[in-house]
Amino acid sequence: MVRTSARMAKIKPLFFAGLETRIAKMEAEGRDVIRLDVGSPDLPPAEFIIDALNESARLPESHGYQSHKGPLALREAWAEMYERVYQVGLNPGTEILPLLGSKEGIFHLMLAYVQPGDVVLVPDPCYITYDRATIVAGGDIVKLPLTVESNFLPVFEMLSPEILRRSKVLWINYPNNPTTAVAPIAFFEEVVAFAHRNNVLLCHDAAYTQVTFNVENAPSILEISGAKEIAVEFNSLSKSHNMAGWRSGALVGNPEVVRELYRLKTNVDSGHFLPVIEASVKALTGDQSWIRARNDIYRQRGDVVLSFLHEMGLAANRPHATIYVWSPIPEGWNCADFVQSALEGTGVSMTPGTVFGLNGEGYVRISLTVSSDRLRTAMERLKGWIQK
Numbered sequence: 001m002v003r004t005s006a007r008m009a010k011i012k013p014l015f016f017a018g019l020e021t022r023i024a025k026m027e028a029e030g031r032d033v034i035r036l037d038v039g040s041p042d043l044p045p046a047e048f049i050i051d052a053l054n055e056s057a058r059l060p061e062s063h064g065y066q067s068h069k070g071p072l073a074l075r076e077a078w079a080e081m082y083e084r085v086y087q088v089g090l091n092p093g094t095e096i097l098p099l100l101g102s103k104e105g106i107f108h109l110m111l112a113y114v115q116p117g118d119v120v121l122v123p124d125p126c127y128i129t130y131d132r133a134t135i136v137a138g139g140d141i142v143k144l145p146l147t148v149e150s151n152f153l154p155v156f157e158m159l160s161p162e163i164l165r166r167s168k169v170l171w172i173n174y175p176n177n178p179t180t181a182v183a184p185i186a187f188f189e190e191v192v193a194f195a196h197r198n199n200v201l202l203c204h205d206a207a208y209t210q211v212t213f214n215v216e217n218a219p220s221i222l223e224i225s226g227a228k229e230i231a232v233e234f235n236s237l238s239k240s241h242n243m244a245g246w247r248s249g250a251l252v253g254n255p256e257v258v259r260e261l262y263r264l265k266t267n268v269d270s271g272h273f274l275p276v277i278e279a280s281v282k283a284l285t286g287d288q289s290w291i292r293a294r295n296d297i298y299r300q301r302g303d304v305v306l307s308f309l310h311e312m313g314l315a316a317n318r319p320h321a322t323i324y325v326w327s328p329i330p331e332g333w334n335c336a337d338f339v340q341s342a343l344e345g346t347g348v349s350m351t352p353g354t355v356f357g358l359n360g361e362g363y364v365r366i367s368l369t370v371s372s373d374r375l376r377t378a379m380e381r382l383k384g385w386i387q388k
């Protein structure tokens with residue numbers, strides 16, 4: 001058989017791909033598995049969004065290729081949302097590029113900007129696509145530990161002048177997956193200044209900025225003066241509007257970066273399905289009150305998980321955003337063994353912290369993407385198992 005490229009030797013399958021096979025086997029054996037591992041919203045988007053998709057799909061003219069940049073109406077809808085939510089002005093002609101979900105944009109941006117010899121600064125733990133894309137692009141990853149002591153914010157003082165000289169891209173993500181931390185605006189100011197000082201492309205992953213509770217909306221990096229000169233932001237309807245399967249996101253910010261990613265992507269994909277575009281416009285510009293109600297559901301689910309974790313003696317922080325709880329595990333375990341044994345012993349599936357980087361050791365990520373009743377069942381099973 002023909003050999004795969006040398007590049008493929010550096011790529012591992014995603015943890016969740018292997019997990020799916022294991023869970024399918026357990027379910028085939030009759031086990032009731034509660035999946036608190038992946039971060040896929042269980043609730044649907046508002047009905048008016050689904051109606052827009054349906055209406056558009058029925059029209060004969062909806063089925064062709066669309067512009068690679070997405071129609072102006074979609075870019076204007078992203079601009080309208082940025083103005084309304086963050087008071088950030090964006091030029092729909094030059095500063096917005098629709099994406100097929102933010103993951104592909106994150107991955108392709110690394111291909112557009114990173115080559116062997118370049119350093120990419122990546123938080124640890126983090127959403128693992130920053131790592132994987134850097135590896136495929138041939139860059140070197142330098143990890144910025146996120147610790148309880150630093151409120152899960154990276155500390156730049158640890159970086160040597162040599163690393164800073166080679167650094168090309170810096171990734172940040174707040175509200176943060178997996179730690180759930182929300183960054184104060186002062187940190188965003190600090191990070192924009194750092195990016196200017198060191199001439200690095202600052203990439204802010206804003207997937208969870210509208211999934212907040214107990215706090216107001218989390219900020220956009222573009223709220224910081226001078227950010228647009230050095231920064232871009234990845235946004236997505238996946239979590240903000242319960243539209244993960246629809247694959248609708250956007251890159252916004254620095255016009256040169258938007259143009260370069262556009263250039264690459266014209267060679268890679270052929271844009272969205274028009275009904276998805278039209279529904280995305282409605283999602284971004286229509287009634288947003290349902291999002292507050294949805295966020296309240298995540299808050300209630302978080303409270304259920306937190307009260308059980310505290311009964312188990314696990315000092316997890318109450319999340320203020322995202323769809324996760326980031327919990328320490330009982331002493332004496334490593335997180336991979338803990339998660340594996342918990343899955344076998346209880347049928348509750350969680351994500352080991354090390355899936356997000358070595359610094360995630362000692363933690364698990366629990367997704368709040370099942371009902372409160374189901375979460376209660378999961379946590380009762382875990383509590384019984386831990387206390388055995």
Ligand SMILES: Cc1ncc(COP(=O)(O)O)c(C=O)c1O
Binds near residue numbers: 102237
């Ligand atoms: C931090 C973060 N960024 C990006 C993504 C990708 O989201 P999507 O590709 O669905 O927009 C996710 C998905 O879980 C995420 O957690």
